[in-house]
Amino acid sequence: VIGDSLLMAAINWHSVFFFLFAAIACFFGAAVLFSANVVRMAFYLVISLAATSGLFFLAGSEFLGAMQIMIYVGGTLVLLIFGVMLTAQEAFVNMKTRGGEWVLGLIVGASLLLLLVSTAANVRAWREPHPELVKYKQSVDKAEDDARDAISYEERQAAWDGVHQPEFKPHERTTAQMGFAFTGVRVDSEEAANATLRRGQSGYLLAFQAVGMHLLIVLVGAAYLSRTKRFGAARARAVSTYQERSRTRGKLVSAWIVIGIVLNLVLAVATIAGQASFQEDYPELLIDPPSWLFPVVSLLFLANVLLLAVVWGWQRWGIIALWIIPIAQATLLATNGLDPRVAAGLAVALLIPVAVLTALVSIGRPTAWSQMD
Amino acid sequence: VAEYFDSLPYVPTWLAQLLAAGIACFLIINLVAVGALVFIWMERKVSARIQDRLGPTRVGGGFGWLQTLADGLKLITKEDLAPGNADKLLFRFAPYISFAASYAAYIALPFASGWAAQLLNTSVFFILAVLGLEVFGVILGGYASGSKWSLFGGMRAASQVVSFEVPLALCALIPTMVAGTMNLSTIGEMQRGLFTNWFIFHDPFMFIIFFVFFTCVLASVNRAPFDLPEAESELVAGFLTEYSGLRWSFFFMAEYGSMFLVSGLATILFFGGWNGPIPLFDILGWHYDPLAPTFSWLWWQGAIANTAGVVNFIFKSVLFVTLMMWVRWTLPRLRIDQVMTTCWKYCVPIGCICFVGVTTWQVLQLGSINDIAPSRLPGEVREHWTDAPRFTPVAAESAEPPHHVTALEKRSGGGL
Numbered sequence: 175v176i177g178d179s180l181l182m183a184a185i186n187w188h189s190v191f192f193f194l195f196a197a198i199a200c201f202f203g204a205a206v207l208f209s210a211n212v213v214r215m216a217f218y219l220v221i222s223l224a225a226t227s228g229l230f231f232l233a234g235s236e237f238l239g240a241m242q243i244m245i246y247v248g249g250t251l252v253l254l255i256f257g258v259m260l261t262a263q264e265a266f267v268n269m270k271t272r273g274g275e276w277v278l279g280l281i282v283g284a285s286l287l288l289l290l291v292s293t294a295a296n297v298r299a300w301r302e303p304h305p306e307l308v309k310y311k312q313s314v315d316k317a318e319d320d321a322r323d324a325i326s327y328e329e330r331q332a333a334w335d336g337v338h339q340p341e342f343k344p345h346e347r348t349t350a351q352m353g354f355a356f357t358g359v360r361v362d363s364e365e366a367a368n369a370t371l372r373r374g375q376s377g378y379l380l381a382f383q384a385v386g387m388h389l390l391i392v393l394v395g396a397a398y399l400s401r402t403k404r405f406g407a408a409r410a411r412a413v414s415t416y417q418e419r420s421r422t423r424g425k426l427v428s429a430w431i432v433i434g435i436v437l438n439l440v441l442a443v444a445t446i447a448g449q450a451s452f453q454e455d456y457p458e459l460l461i462d463p464p465s466w467l468f469p470v471v472s473l474l475f476l477a478n479v480l481l482l483a484v485v486w487g488w489q490r491w492g493i494i495a496l497w498i499i500p501i502a503q504a505t506l507l508a509t510n511g512l513d514p515r516v517a518a519g520l521a522v523a524l525l526i527p528v529a530v531l532t533a534l535v536s537i538g539r540p541t542a543w544s545q546m547d
Numbered sequence: 548v549a550e551y552f553d554s555l556p557y558v559p560t561w562l563a564q565l566l567a568a569g570i571a572c573f574l575i576i577n578l579v580a581v582g583a584l585v586f587i588w589m590e591r592k593v594s595a596r597i598q599d600r601l602g603p604t605r606v607g608g609g610f611g612w613l614q615t616l617a618d619g620l621k622l623i624t625k626e627d628l629a630p631g632n633a634d635k636l637l638f639r640f641a642p643y644i645s646f647a648a649s650y651a652a653y654i655a656l657p658f659a660s661g662w663a664a665q666l667l668n669t670s671v672f673f674i675l676a677v678l679g680l681e682v683f684g685v686i687l688g689g690y691a692s693g694s695k696w697s698l699f700g701g702m703r704a705a706s707q708v709v710s711f712e713v714p715l716a717l718c719a720l721i722p723t724m725v726a727g728t729m730n731l732s733t734i735g736e737m738q739r740g741l742f743t744n745w746f747i748f749h750d751p752f753m754f755i756i757f758f759v760f761f762t763c764v765l766a767s768v769n770r771a772p773f774d775l776p777e778a779e780s781e782l783v784a785g786f787l788t789e790y791s792g793l794r795w796s797f798f799f800m801a802e803y804g805s806m807f808l809v810s811g812l813a814t815i816l817f818f819g820g821w822n823g824p825i826p827l828f829d830i831l832g833w834h835y836d837p838l839a840p841t842f843s844w845l846w847w848q849g850a851i852a853n854t855a856g857v858v859n860f861i862f863k864s865v866l867f868v869t870l871m872m873w874v875r876w877t878l879p880r881l882r883i884d885q886v887m888t889t890c891w892k893y894c895v896p897i898g899c900i901c902f903v904g905v906t907t908w909q910v911l912q913l914g915s916i917n918d919i920a921p922s923r924l925p926g927e928v929r930e931h932w933t934d935a936p937r938f939t940p941v942a943a944e945s946a947e948p949p950h951h952v953t954a955l956e957k958r959s960g961g962g963l
Contacts, residue, residue, distance in 0.1 A: 187561065213690055217637060220683060236669045237729075244676035248683075248712075 191232055199225035210270065223247045237352065356382045421488060421545045427534045434482045434527060442475035461511040474503050485531070490546045493532060500524035551841050571664040575653045583803040584615045590872050597876040625792035632693025633789065641691060642790070642797035645684030649804035652677040656811050657732040659821040659856035660835045670731040671723050674812060675716055678767065681805055682708040685769075688798070689786035700785025703775050707886055711766040711773075714894035718760035721753065721898075721905050722746045722816040731812075735820030741920040742824035747817040748916035752904035757817045759897050761867075764809040766886065768802060771875035773886055810867035811860065818863055821856030828852040 202222040206215045223246045230239035271279075295301075354360070358379035449468045453460060478499055484492030504521035508514045535542040548570055552563035588603070591614060595602030603611025629638050655670035655677075657663035667673050682704055689701015725746060726734040738744045747757050766773035775785070787795060814820055828834065828851075835849035835856075881889065908915075 187564075211634070213634070213687075214637065217640075217687060236667050237672065240669050240673040240676045244672070244679065248676060248679040 188232065192229065195225045195228040195232060198222070199229070220247055422540075423542055424534070424538050427531075427542050430527075430531055430534055431482050431486050434531065435479050437527075438475045438478040438482070442472045442479075445472040445475065459513045459516055463511045467506065467510050470506065471503050474499050474506075485535075488546045490543070493528075493535065493543075496528045496531065497525070500528065554841070575664060576650065579650055579653065579804040579807075580800065582807050583800040584619070586803045586806065586868060587615045587618070587799070588612065589869065590875075593869065593872040594876045597873070619796065622792050622796045627794065628789075628791050630693050630789050634691040634693065637687050637691035638693075638789075639794070641684045641688035642794045642801075643684070644687065645681050645801040646797045646804070648677055648680035648684065649801040649808065651680075652805070652808050655731065656808060657735060657815070657820070658811075658860050659853040660736055661732055661837055662835075662853055662857065663732060666732055667730070669729040671719055671729045671734070671812075671816070674731075674808070675712075675719060678805060678808065679708070679712055681768075681801060684798075684801070685786050688790065692786070692789035694789050696784070696788040697786050700788065703883060704769060704786060707769070707773065707775060707883075707890075708767055710887060710890045711763050711894070714759065714890060714898045715763040715767055717895065717898035717902060718756050718763055719812070719816060721756050721902055722749075724902075725749055725753070725905065725909065731815050731820075735815045735822065738819040739822050740826050740829065742819065743916050743919045744822075744921065745817065745819040746917075750905060750908045750913065750915055752901040752908065753817075756898065756901040756905070757813070759894050759901070760813060760817070761870075762889070763894055764813065765871060765874065766890065768805045768809055770802075770806065770871050772878040772881050773889075774875070774880060775883055775886060806868055806871060807864055810864040810871070813867055814860060814863040821853075821860040823855070823859045828855060 199222045202218040202225070205218040206222065209215050209218060223242065227239045227242035227247065230236075230242055355377040356379065358377040360377045445468055453463075478496065481492045481495050481499070485496070500521050503524065504517040507520065508517035535546075549563050549567035552558050552566045553560055555563075558566075588611065592602045592610070603614035605611060606617045607613025629635050652674045654664045655667045655673045657666070657670070663670070685704045685708075686701045689697045689699075689704070692698070722734065723729055726737055728734060734746075738746060742748075747754055765771075769775075787798060790798065831848075831852075833848035833852040835853045836845060839845040839849055
């Protein structure tokens with residue numbers, strides 16, 4: 175080796191490329207922050223994300239790197255640009271950030287950064303390579319050196335076979351491993367030496383199915399939303415009624431909302447007032463409740479009152495939120511000591527009036543639902 | 548290559564690596580650029596013959612060999628215009644993005660057994676992902692031009708390419724599933740031997756899916772009859788409206804680059820890649836071995852066999868490119884709603900049905916043309932996705948088979 179190349183030989187090229195990709199990602203990440211033009215932001219974001227995928231490739235996670243390109247760079251950003259191009263009005267194409275927003279953003283960003291850094295520093299496996307991986311890497315390196323030094327072809331072959339004898343090679347067929355992990359078998363943890371390391375062999379079947387169902391629902395939803403013709407006509411009718419300010423509410427709906435408001439006020443008071451006697455009468459049903467439980471449940475009844483007022487003011491989201499509150503109440507009670515069966519019964523009992531309200535707003539002509547915003 | 552340079556005196560390791568990378572870059576960029584020159588000339592000739600004309604006949608001899616070069620010279624001398632309304636930075640940058648995406652996808656494309664710029668385990672996926680980025684340059688170019696024609700052209704391109712990514716991925720998935728690997732080099736190696744081993748002959752569903760794949764590929768590289776993004780006669784050249792000179796030609800090079808790329812992908816996935824119809828070099832017993840000592844007889848055998856493989860591969864891919872031209876000058880352009888119908892109402896359902904069909908074919912292990920003359924060569928790996936990789940249990944601990952093996956056997960009815 176000639177003199178000046180000693181320096182070059184001492185450089186860890188892996189680190190050089192790591193810093194190169196990291197610098198590109200960070201620089202364009204900052205460019206997203208400091209740019210005022212939405213489309214340019216998207217462009218800088220693409221470069222930043224592509225550099226991140228370069229980091230994945232550098233780490234040997236080819237699948238993850240390609241996934242990063244496919245999903246983030248390809249999919250999301252095309253959609254983002256769609257959104258930007260179709261929605262950007264003059265006011266939003268160039269955005270100015272005010273002082274208060276800077277402060278808020280800095281606080282949120284700094285806390286996220288702190289959280290991530292502290293987490294990364296606390297994972298022991300990330301501070302040093304896995305000992306088995308080191309052992310494997312050393313054996314491969316040695317075999318490669320042997321193969322390079324060997325004079326005859328047979329010697330090379332023998333040296334190489336020495337390493338690649340095991341049927342399962344960790345650096346190959348990662349996709350097959352992932353496929354097995356998704357269908358419920360973690361083949362990589364099978365070879366681990368003890369029971370602790372073999373944990374989690376059951377793979378990710380449930381998560382995989384859940385994500386699959388989620389995507390299916392998203393697809394169906396997208397198909398439903400893109401049926402513009404009929405849907406659009408109903409909307410147009412509703413909008414025209416709205417503009418004429420002649421929305422009619424059925425008497426039943428009005429009555430039910432008023433009853434609901436009164437009932438919820440009563441329930442809110444009753445929850446606080448009846449707390450002590452309930453615990454006395456049925457000690458086995460409610461075990462060791464925290465002191466905040468009943469006030470919070472009572473507050474949720476008051477939230478119901480607010481939401482009914484929202485429904486009265488022709489807002490659809492009020493009805494949707496009304497469906498969530500009883501479930502939240504039951505979940506809260508069940509996780510804090512109430513017998514789950516009682517909690518479930520309570521949830522059903524509280525959901526029935528909501529169901530009645532939903533039914534009432536969807537009957538009649540025109541329906542109250544179609545007139546709502 | 549890096550190893551060879553490293554073994555030379557006075558060449559340090561880092562320079563050897565750099566030289567090896569440089570050679571790979573040089574070869575690929577020349578393939579893309581020279582390929583574009585040849586394909587544009589071919590496009591002119593093919594279209595002329597289909598329309599009963601002669602095409603270019605003057606520049607550089609009787610067949611107009613140098614016509615593209617003359618075009619290129621003309622394009623270089625043109626003024627580099629940017630409209631006053633344009634977002635200048637993005638307008639200038641967009642052609643490079645398109646070209647870089649098309650060029651970067653070549654990194655993972657093997658031209659012969661083990662001969663790729665970078666052998667990736669997930670090269671099929673990588674190529675599809677990077678190819679999808681090409682449209683990003685188109686959208687940016689369309690937006691940054693500051694012209695409504697360009698913007699609408701860009702949007703049309705985006706909706707078309709994004710839609711067709713779905714069936715394209717579905718079609719590429721099927722041969723990948725049969726092979727059991729996403730490594731294009733391995734997929735090509737599995738089709739070694741007689742032409743009966745090509746995946747297109749695996750089963751009837753596979754035969755159908757190739758045509759769907761080809762349709763999707765046409766759409767995703769914006770070729771006729773799906774060339775709405777740049778339909779010159781009806782839509783004022785779409786996103787290219789404001790581009791001129793060399794920047795315009797960058798878009799063109801990107802298009803021809805990805806045409807060859809997807810043709811290569813089709814070749815490897817369905818038509819045996821670099822393996823000829825009759826395995827001449829297998830009969831001789833010559834095959835590429837990455838471990839052979841440089842310039843030994845074994846090395847030369849491998850190099851010659853692989854060079855023939857490269858010729859094979861390029862020949863097949865050029866055939867597909869020619870097919871694309873034939874389609875372009877034969878079929879009329881579709882309307883945008885017809886394009887979308889083709890994608891969502893034909894390609895996707897057919898793709899799904901064929902996916903289920905091929906899966907069933909494999910699970911039932913029905914007969915296949917591929918089984919007529921299976922190749923049994925040294926180093927050959929023929930994987931079957933139902934053949935679960937068997938792992939020796941950690942012998943010291945447990946005598947019974949590991950839990951996942953029994954679980955798998957239960958699930959597959961003991962067939963493993």
